[in-house]
Amino acid sequence: MHRRQFLTAAALSALAAACSSDPAVDPASPGPEIDFGTPLRVPPLLNPKSGKDGVRRFELSMQAGRTQILAGKRTPTWGFNGAFLGPTLRASRGDKVKMAVRNGLSELSTVHWHGMRLPARMDGGPHQPIEPGAVWMPHWTIDQPAATSWYHPHPHGATAEHVYRGLAGMFILDDDLDLDLPADYGIDDIPLILQDKKFAPDGSFDGDPLKGTFGILGDHILVNGTYNPHLRVTTERVRFRVLNGSNARMYNLAFADKRSFHVIANDGGLLGAPVEVETLSLTPGERVEIIVAFAPGEQVILRTADNGVDIGEGDFDLLKLIAAKQLKPAPAVPARLASPAAITAPAGAKVRRFKLSGHDAINGKAMDMTRIDEVVPAGAVEIWEIENNVYSHNFHIHEVAFQVLEMDGSAPPPYATGHKDTVYVPSKSVVRLAVQFGRYTDPVSPYMYHCHILRHEDSGMMGQFVIVEPGTENQVSLSIPAHIGGH
Known part of the structure; x- marks a missing residue:
């Protein structure tokens, strides 16, 4: 890995929170020890x-x-x-x-x-x-x-x-891409939906999702809604589709024995080639596909580590993987995967800038259901710059695919390349994106862009854009009636 890429990857896992002394932050200590029963x-x-x-x-x-x-x-x-x-x-x-x-x-x-x-x-x-x-x-x-x-x-x-x-x-x-990847759902192709929860003594969910800097950071981690989980592995390789479905928590995923594994896809689909890693980070809304190799009879724990980021407090064991004594053979991870087209902005491409401050506004404006914030011509490729002056945020854009160009002047880590729709925006940083818009036009029905920390989204850190026929951008009304689209 190039040194700048390495430093960027390290920043994703070790950036100290600007708000670490903020009393509104709601850090969670690890939950009780689990036996994976x-x-x-x-x-x-x-x-x-x-x-x-x-x-x-x-x-x-x-x-x-x-x-x-x-x-x-x-x-x-x-x-x-x-x-x-x-x-x-x-x-x-x-x-x-x-x-x-x-x-x-x-x-x-x-x-x-x-x-x-x-x-x-x-x-x-x-x-x-x-x-x-x-x-x-x-x-x-x-x-x-x-x-x-x-x-x-x-x-x-x-x-x-x-x-x-x-x-x-x-x-x-x-799609019809013919790759020899694990694809037997529930056997060697397993979804992992990660969510953190707090529980009241009676077993009900506890906490207020709209209080504190980030909302709820729970002390119990569920995988597919399961607490204290184990999975019995029956094949030499398993594809895990990992979704950070939490309201706010960042996960820094690794295996307890520090084994390496291969990232084959992120939000927008397959990478061009697998990327071998020992750890990776996921913020809310992000997805990643990984392939993990197993030896007969072994057991290993998937974990998340506290690396000092304000939305990643706590060390948690997530899932115990128990390999059978005999495993069904599986082919090696392909050296090449898909060929995602590079998202390249043309010379003179429009640059849009978005400033995130606090938890309830973008560019100083809170979300307004009747206001169009941006008008984009269909099929455009633009540069979006996301500036974050406070504690951690992330950024999701509906409908689009984008590539991360820079994270505070450095290239993203290789596993975060390819096409994405959600990106981490660390404290005190600027993230630059090459954003490819689709061709579905509608001057009155907007898409959203927002922080995917749900407490921030609900508090107003969200804006609206419409996609229109090229050349008609100045003909669009920036005021719309609420609930366009109906049922």
């Missing part, structure tokens, strides 16, 4: 066949229930098609998909398809509310490379609470 829950797969009209139909129902997370206690939870979390959705490039999302809760919510490139009216942001008892039916054609994306609520002011209660699930996209 609970089998890891693997979310069910929802992978319907196409109908006679060529459309694949998915049905999701938001509902309340109770879940045993801690031994002997029942926690009130929310979920999709069940009491807690949701099924893993799966579709392929070129598929026509139609969702029927029913809100069985007692309050309004939405469902956002995080990482999906689709029309703004189908995006599931705060302008596509689903009232209690109503059904929302977005539809689009999958037109992007294979990737691990996810879905979660996005009601303005309530996203943190709805995700914290359990509304989240993975959405896996496939």
Whole structure:
């Protein structure tokens, strides 16, 4: 690794918090020791066949229930098609998909398809509310490379609470790229949704997602909604699709025996070639795909370390992996993976600058549902500069793919290259992105950009942009009625 890349990677794991003395910060000490006595829950797969009209139909129902997370206690939870979390959705490039999302809760919510490139009216942001008892039916054609994306609520002011209660699930996209990678869901292709929780004595979720600098930093880490988990490995190599589904916590992932593993993909899909690492960092909303090799009969623990970052407090054991005495052979990790096209801004590309300060505004403005902040021509490639003058943030842009050009003047670590949609923005830093916008135009239906620390997003650290036909940017009204998009 180039020295500057090494220093950048180190900064991701060791940057001291500017707000470490801020009494509003809510650090969490590690939870009780765990014995890994609970089998890891693997979310069910929802992978319907196409109908006679060529459309694949998915049905999701938001509902309340109770879940045993801690031994002997029942926690009130929310979920999709069940009491807690949701099924893993799966579709392929070129598929026509139609969702029927029913809100069985007692309050309004939405469902956002995080990482999906689709029309703004189908995006599931705060302008596509689903009232209690109503059904929302977005539809689009999958037109992007294979990737691990996810879905979660996005009601303005309530996203943190709805995700914290359990509304989240993975959405896996496939394409026809013929690579010899682990792909047997639940066997050698395993989702890992990481979330931290606090519990009251009666077993209910505790804490206020909208208090403190970051909201809740829990002292119990759940993997796929499972506390104290183990997984029995039956193949020589396993592909883990890791999602940071937490409200605020950063995870610095490594194995207790310091083994190396290969990163093969991040937010936007496969890298050009695997990257061998011993540790990596994920902020809320980011995804990564890794391949880990196992020897027969061995046991190893996946951990997260406290490296001094303000949103990564605590050392936690996450998951114990127990290899069978005989393992099914698996091919080596391919030397080459995909060929993600470089996102290159043309000479004279528009540069947009965004300043993050505090936890409730971008460029000095709090989110306003009726205000368009940016107007972008369809198909543009722009440079976005994100300046952070305070404690840690991260930054997510709906609809787009981007490449990280610089993190405070240095290149990103190799595992953070490729196409992404969410990026860590460390304290006192500037991150530069080359952002590729899609071609779905709509001058009145906006997409969002925001900090994906959900307490910050809900407090107003979010803006809106529309994509329009090139040449019509100056014809767009910057004021829109609330809840454009409807049901």
